[in-house]
Structure formats: structure tokens, C-alpha cells
Amino acid sequence: MRLLPLLLLAASLLTACADDKPQRLPILGEREVVPRPDGGPADTIFATAPAFRLTNQHGQILTNKSFAGQAYITDFFFATCPGICPKMQGELLKVYQKYKQEPRLAFLSHTIDPDHDSLAVLREYSRRLGVADAQQWHFATTSKDTVFALAKAYFTAAMPDQEAPGGFAHNGTFALVDDQGHIRGLYDSLNKTEVERLLKELPILLAEMKERKP
Amino acid sequence: MPLRRFFFLLLFLPACFTNKQNQGEKLYAEHCASCHGDQGQGLAQLIPPLAGADYLKEHRDYLPCLIRQGQTGPITVNGIQYNQVMPGHAELSPAKLTNLLNYIENHFGNHATPRTIAEVDEQLRACPQ
Numbered sequence: 001m002r003l004l005p006l007l008l009l010a011a012s013l014l015t016a017c018a019d020d021k022p023q024r025l026p027i028l029g030e031r032e033v034v035p036r037p038d039g040g041p042a043d044t045i046f047a048t049a050p051a052f053r054l055t056n057q058h059g060q061i062l063t064n065k066s067f068a069g070q071a072y073i074t075d076f077f078f079a080t081c082p083g084i085c086p087k088m089q090g091e092l093l094k095v096y097q098k099y100k101q102e103p104r105l106a107f108l109s110h111t112i113d114p115d116h117d118s119l120a121v122l123r124e125y126s127r128r129l130g131v132a133d134a135q136q137w138h139f140a141t142t143s144k145d146t147v148f149a150l151a152k153a154y155f156t157a158a159m160p161d162q163e164a165p166g167g168f169a170h171n172g173t174f175a176l177v178d179d180q181g182h183i184r185g186l187y188d189s190l191n192k193t194e195v196e197r198l199l200k201e202l203p204i205l206l207a208e209m210k211e212r213k214p
Numbered sequence: 215m216p217l218r219r220f221f222f223l224l225l226f227l228p229a230c231f232t233n234k235q236n237q238g239e240k241l242y243a244e245h246c247a248s249c250h251g252d253q254g255q256g257l258a259q260l261i262p263p264l265a266g267a268d269y270l271k272e273h274r275d276y277l278p279c280l281i282r283q284g285q286t287g288p289i290t291v292n293g294i295q296y297n298q299v300m301p302g303h304a305e306l307s308p309a310k311l312t313n314l315l316n317y318i319e320n321h322f323g324n325h326a327t328p329r330t331i332a333e334v335d336e337q338l339r340a341c342p343q
Contacts, residue, residue, distance in 0.1 A: 082301045086249045090257045128259040128298075165301070 022211070023204050025176075025184040028155070048181035050153040054110070054140035057122035062108075062140055064181060069213070071178050071205055072106040073198075075189065076151045076158045076170055078113035079125045083165040088172040088189040093129060095198065096137055104179070104206060107137035110150060112158045112168050114141045155186050174198060179209050238317025241310055245303055246318075254322035260298055262291035265322030274326070278311050278334050279341035308335045 029047030036042060054062040075092060077085045092107060099105045111117035117125075122139040123132070131137045142150075144160075151158035154175040161169035176185035176198065185201050187194040249261050256263035264270065269291045270277065284302030288295055306314065312334045319326035 080299055082249075082299070084248055086257050086261050087247075087251075089260075090251065093258065125260070128296075130258045 022207065024208060025178075025201055025205055028183045028186060046182055049175075049177045049183060050150060052142070052146070052150060054138075054142045055119065056138040056140045057119055057126050059119055062138055067106055067108075067177075067179075069179055070104050070106045071176065071184075071209065072108050074108040074110065074154055074175050074177060075173065076110045076112050076147070076154075076156050078111050078166065078168060079117045079121050080113070081166050081168070084170075084172045084190060088174075089129060091172075091189045091195050092174065093131070094195070095202075096131065098199070099202070100136060102206070103136075104209060105136070105202070109137070109139050110147050111139065111141050112144075112147050112151065112170060113166075114144055114147065117141060154183065176201070176205065178205055179212070237310065238313035238315075239321075241306070241314040242317055245306075246314075249300070254318065254324075256291075259294060259296060262289065262294070262296045264318050264324070266324065267291050270319060270324060270326070275337050275340075277315055278308075278337045281306065281311060281314070282338065283341060308338060311338075 027046045031047065032045045033042045034045055049064070051064055052062070056062050073092065073095065075088060077089055089109070092109070096107055111122065119141070122141065126132055126137065126139050141147075148158055151170070154173070154177075156171060156173040156175065158168065158170035160167060163169075172189040174185075174187045174189050174195075175183050176187070178184050184205055185198065187198045189195060246264075250256055250264050251261075254264035254267075256265075262269065269289070273280070280300075281303050283304075285300040286298075288297045290296075309331050312329050312331045315334070316328050318324065320328070
């Protein structure tokens with residue numbers, strides 16, 4: 001039983017640490033260390049989400065600027081996807097339902113089948129998902145090449161594949177992007193504990209954003 | 215001694231039965247849960263539920279065909295209209311379809327008379343070509 005006091009001490013130390021500093025999510029992706037010309041401490045430049053120009057289900061143009069002051073969760077799907085999409089979008093719907101009153105969080109679902117998923121199809125899909133009037137959840141389209149490049153930039157695998165169900169191979173990654181365009185989390189939507197992690201980490205990011213812009 | 219062996223064998227029997235019963239559950243997890251959900255709850259107005267679905271009762275004889283051939287076009291389940299694509303599962307044998315349907319029709323709060331393979335076999339023969 002000598003262990004107990006030790007454990008208690010460790011626990012109290014741990015909580016003390018947690019209290020000290022606000023928790024921060026990591027910044028994912030490449031980072032570049034740029035030496036300063038004046039010889040001062042080098043700057044670290046973190047990778048950001050790629051520049052994009054998309055059209056959402058309402059025909060509105062979306063660019064990175066459209067998400068100013070917002071974090072967003074992004075994923076890649078297609079309306080007729082017979083594989084993982086229903087599960088993936090169902091999980092994102094749960095997150096949406098929890099945060100639909102939160103103006104600092106948006107949702108961005110990219111179709112990887114722009115040939116089929118016209119704006120009308122995307123509108124119908126969003127209606128059936130029950131988020132028809134949502135300005136907060138965008139179902140966006142662009143050219144095929146662009147969307148596959150975007151998927152890669154958000155660390156999601158998506159590519160045409162005749163062998164895969166529905167003609168596209170992709171995985172169900174959610175990427176969480178902060179208000180400065182940094183990717184702060186990647187979550188496998190098909191894994192329950194990963195979606196729980198996302199729900200735990202979202203408030204941490206929102207708190208950080210609040211500190212930035214009280 | 216042979217009697218002892220008999221009882222010994224008996225011990226394994228229940229395991230055999232539950233295994234067969236589990237086949238339905240496994241098939242569901244493998245082929246259906248990604249769309250219809252772990253609890254058969256469906257997804258909004260995109261994917262109809264299996265839990266408490268009136269469609270199951272009203273189209274009992276047609277269900278083996280529906281699973282084999284898939285389903286497209288407007289379909290109404292519990293008063294809500296759906297209109298998406300469900301791919302067919304042509305690879306499922308009559309025995310597997312029987313276990314799968316018995317699982318669905320007696321889980322998620324559903325109750326129905328268990329099907330026999332012979333019954334399902336017959337229903338499959340009546341599938342629209």
C-alpha cells in the first residue's frame with residue numbers, strides 16, 4: 001500500500017499541470033523553420049489548409065475567406081456512395097446537431113463525384129440529411145482534379161477506383177481546421193472513440209479561438 | 215462410457231446453435247450496418263430504418279428479393295419517403311439470407327415469426343426478373 005500515496009502525489013501533480021496552462025491542440029502538417037535575416041530566433045511557419053474556391057449547394061462561392069473567424073470540420077463524400085459515407089455523414093450530423101448554435105464552427109463536405117452531384121443533387125442531399133436551411137454546413141463542389149488535391153491536403157485519401165464500391169476509394173477522415181487555417185486534428189469517422197475525441201477536442205479549440213479574439 | 219460421451223457432446227450443442235444465430239448478426243455488421251446503422255436506425259431521410267419499420271411487416275415475402283437485388287426509386291417507410299440507391303447483395307445464399315432476415319426481424323425491437331430456408335428459397339424464386 002506504499003504505492004497509494006505516490007499515486008496520489010502523481011495525480012495531484014498532473015492536475016496541477018493541467019490547471020496551469022490551457023490545453024492546446026497540436027498543429028498538424030509540415031512546418032518550416034525560417035531563419036530571420038537579423039539573426040534573431042528563427043520563425044516557425046506552420047502549414048495551412050490549401051487555398052480553395054468552391055461552390056456550395058446554394059450556388060454561393062466559398063473561399064478560405066468565407067470561413068473567417070470560424071473553425072471548420074471537413075470531409076469528402078458523394079451522394080450515391082454505397083460504402084462508408086452514410087456512417088461518416090451520420091457521425092458528422094451528430095457533431096452538427098451539438099454545435100448548430102455555434103457561429104464559430106462550420107462544416108464543409110466536399111463531393112468527390114462532381115459529375116453526378118450537381119447543385120440540385122447536393123441541395124436534395126442536404127435536405128434529406130435534415131440540414132437544408134443550414135448556412136453552417138456547406139456541401140461543396142469543384143472540379144475533380146481540385147477535389148482530389150484538396151483531399152490530399154486535408155490528409156484524406158480519395159481517388160477514382162473502379163474496384164471500390166461506387167467507383168471511388170476514400171476513407172472517412174474528418175479534418176478540423178482552425179480560424180487561422182491550421183489543421184488541428186484528424187479523426188477517423190468510422191471509429192467511435194475517434195469521434196468522441198473530436199467532441200472532446202472541439203471545446204479546446206473554441207476556447208483557444210476565444211482567447212485570440214475575446 | 216458412451217453415455218458420458220453423449221453428455222459431453224451435448225455440451226457443445228448450444229454453442230453450435232448460437233453460432234448459427236450469430237451468422238445473422240455478423241452478416242448484418244458486414245453488409246448492412248454501414249448504411250442502416252448499428253441499431254438499424256437508418257440516417258435522417260437518406261436511409262430508411264430497419265428498427266420498427268412497417269415496411270418489413272408489409273413486404274415480408276419480398277424482402278429476400280429486395281436484399282438480393284437492391285432497391286431504388288421512391289419508397290415509404292413509417293410515413294417518410296426515401297429515394298436513394300441500395301446496392302444488391304447477389305452473393306448472399308438462401309441460408310445466409312434466412313439468418314440475416316431472422317436477425318433483423320427479431321432485433322432492434324422487431325418481432326416476427328422466424329423464417330425457414332425453404333420459405334426463403336421459394337420467395338427468391340418469385341423475384342421479379
